Amino acid sequence: MAAMIRFEDVDFRFTGRGATQPLVLERLSFEIERGEFFCLLGPSGCGKTTVLNLLAGFEQPSSGRILVADHPVAAPGVERTVVFQGDDSLYTWLTAVENVEFGLRLAGVDAATRRGTAERYLTLVGLSGQGGKYPSELSGGMKQRIQIARALVCDSPILLMDEPFAALDAQTRSTLQDELIGIWQETGRTFLFITHDIGESILLADRIGLMTAGPAASMKTIVPVDLPRPRRRSDPAFGALYERIGVVVSEEVRRSAPMAR
Amino acid sequence: MSRLAEERAASARAAGAGAERRVRGRRSGRRFVVPNVLVPVVSVAALLVVWQIVAWALFPPVLFPTPVLVAKAFRNELASGRLLGDMAVSLGRIFGGFALGCTLGASTGLLMGYIPAVRRALDPFIQFGRFVPSISLLSPALIWFGIGEGSKLFLITYTTTFIVLLNTLAAVLTVPRNKIRAAQCLGATRGQLFRLVILPASLHGIFTGMRVGMGLSFTTVVAAEMIAAEAGLGFLIINSRLWFQTDVVFVGIITLGALGYLADKTFQAIIRRVAWRYAPTN
Numbered sequence: 001m002a003a004m005i006r007f008e009d010v011d012f013r014f015t016g017r018g019a020t021q022p023l024v025l026e027r028l029s030f031e032i033e034r035g036e037f038f039c040l041l042g043p044s045g046c047g048k049t050t051v052l053n054l055l056a057g058f059e060q061p062s063s064g065r066i067l068v069a070d071h072p073v074a075a076p077g078v079e080r081t082v083v084f085q086g087d088d089s090l091y092t093w094l095t096a097v098e099n100v101e102f103g104l105r106l107a108g109v110d111a112a113t114r115r116g117t118a119e120r121y122l123t124l125v126g127l128s129g130q131g132g133k134y135p136s137e138l139s140g141g142m143k144q145r146i147q148i149a150r151a152l153v154c155d156s157p158i159l160l161m162d163e164p165f166a167a168l169d170a171q172t173r174s175t176l177q178d179e180l181i182g183i184w185q186e187t188g189r190t191f192l193f194i195t196h197d198i199g200e201s202i203l204l205a206d207r208i209g210l211m212t213a214g215p216a217a218s219m220k221t222i223v224p225v226d227l228p229r230p231r232r233r234s235d236p237a238f239g240a241l242y243e244r245i246g247v248v249v250s251e252e253v254r255r256s257a258p259m260a261r
Numbered sequence: 262m263s264r265l266a267e268e269r270a271a272s273a274r275a276a277g278a279g280a281e282r283r284v285r286g287r288r289s290g291r292r293f294v295v296p297n298v299l300v301p302v303v304s305v306a307a308l309l310v311v312w313q314i315v316a317w318a319l320f321p322p323v324l325f326p327t328p329v330l331v332a333k334a335f336r337n338e339l340a341s342g343r344l345l346g347d348m349a350v351s352l353g354r355i356f357g358g359f360a361l362g363c364t365l366g367a368s369t370g371l372l373m374g375y376i377p378a379v380r381r382a383l384d385p386f387i388q389f390g391r392f393v394p395s396i397s398l399l400s401p402a403l404i405w406f407g408i409g410e411g412s413k414l415f416l417i418t419y420t421t422t423f424i425v426l427l428n429t430l431a432a433v434l435t436v437p438r439n440k441i442r443a444a445q446c447l448g449a450t451r452g453q454l455f456r457l458v459i460l461p462a463s464l465h466g467i468f469t470g471m472r473v474g475m476g477l478s479f480t481t482v483v484a485a486e487m488i489a490a491e492a493g494l495g496f497l498i499i500n501s502r503l504w505f506q507t508d509v510v511f512v513g514i515i516t517l518g519a520l521g522y523l524a525d526k527t528f529q530a531i532i533r534r535v536a537w538r539y540a541p542t543n
Contacts, residue, residue, distance in 0.1 A: 078448035
């Protein structure tokens with residue numbers, strides 16, 4: 001199977017004034033298969049979001065290549081939509097349904113068609129009947145659903161999600177995790193999902209990419225999750241995998257700690 | 262994080278409301294309850310009484326006229342039509358220059374915010390020009406545009422342009438990066454990004470600039486009219502001073518304050534009705 005996404009020896013440093021900035025990523029290489037649910041896990045500050053920004057085309061690698069379906073990424077594009085961390089990416093002057101249909105509006109889809117599609121996706125994320133509300137009238141979990149619906153509406157083959165559930169309460173998070181897996185299974189799209197929650201990554205991912213601690217982070221190891229779906233946290237195999245990954249992550253966190261001092 | 266902050270703010274508001282209710286509850290047990298709308302009425306009335314007493318007891322009318330004298334002068338000026346005429350002249354200048362300045366300032370600010378090359382090219386002029394008080398340009402304005410409407414329009418436009426421009430620019434530059442990135446990864450062209458994201462996200466900044474600009478327009482027109490004009494509220498004030506009609510001077514001052522207050526309230530009401538959804542709530 002051909003890789004949908006391929007990072008080849010990617011270096012990244014922010015371009016700063018004067019002095020050379022330290023490397024954020026160093027020789028980062030990995031692949032994500034078409035239709036795969038790939039979770040990126042790593043200690044905070046290791047550069048997970050930078051990986052997403054590079055793949056989305058918001059930043060350019062300092063060296064190395066990033067290929068999507070064998071084409072190098074040059075700029076943001078509608079085939080790679082992003083669900084951002086936090087909710088400041090929603091358009092506060094638009095209603096929920098207007099936010100969801102935003103991508104279709106950009107594409108020039110006529111008003112009636114795009115409204116119909118947007119309503120369908122609102123239902124998919126469990127927000128039917130809430131379309132007329134403004135983001136300020138919605139809870140954090142609802143806003144996150146709007147973001148997900150807005151990204152899904154474009155039919156992008158690739159979805160990039162940056163800790164979309166990090167700020168949510170456990171109950172809402174669990175519901176949205178189930179819904180997300182449902183959507184993924186239904187649509188067969190490729191997901192890159194960033195998280196620092198080991199349990200969440202085991203629950204969702206086909207494979208988990210474990211990053212080393214920054215600076216100059218790279219891929220430490222990639223762990224396949226061979227548990228049958230739907231997955232249960234109470235499954236002993238789940239716990240065993242959690243242990244295994246936990247050891248690696250805390251090793252990396254310890255390694256990064258003296259540097260943070 | 263922002264959700265947490267919102268929740269905190271909401272609970273703080275709720276607690277605040279509760280406290281208010283408790284205070285009101287305690288108060289309603291007493292004999293005198295003053296409804297909120299009456300508070301400013303009472304405070305203004307109190308000021309008028311104090312003014313009347315102080316002015317009447319301590320000063321000759323030519324130095325400090327009592328409110329009663331000012332009210333009489335107000336009635337005379339209104340009856341003669343002079344006050345309305347001067348008001349119309351000043352307001353015409355203010356709104357003319359204000360409209361021009363808002364258009365110029367907002368459009369330039371948007372362009373500077375969105376196109377870095379334009380920003381770099383114009384920045385020196387902006388940084389220089391914003392420290393030049395418009396009134397210091399009165400002499401060249403008089404030479405170029407004459408003593409009539411032209412020079413006043415120029416000065417008010419100048420004042421408004423800078424303040425609206427700076428506020429617009431700041432608003433454009435602080436549009437949350439994720440709002441821009443979201444549009445980019447949903448397929449927005451440069452034009453769409455500007456029209457559908459940058460512009461609506463910056464409107465609150467433009468409005469803020471306009472409100473400040475409105476206040477400065479009043480200042481500028483009066484200053485200009487005091488130095489060189491044949492009509493307008495500034496002219497009314499300076500001209501009455503020459504004739505020791507201190508009561509009419511106060512009529513001019515109070516009219517200015519009232520007009521400014523009204524203009525701002527109207528502007529706010531319009532924004533609330535038309536543009537409430539552009540308030541930055543997130």
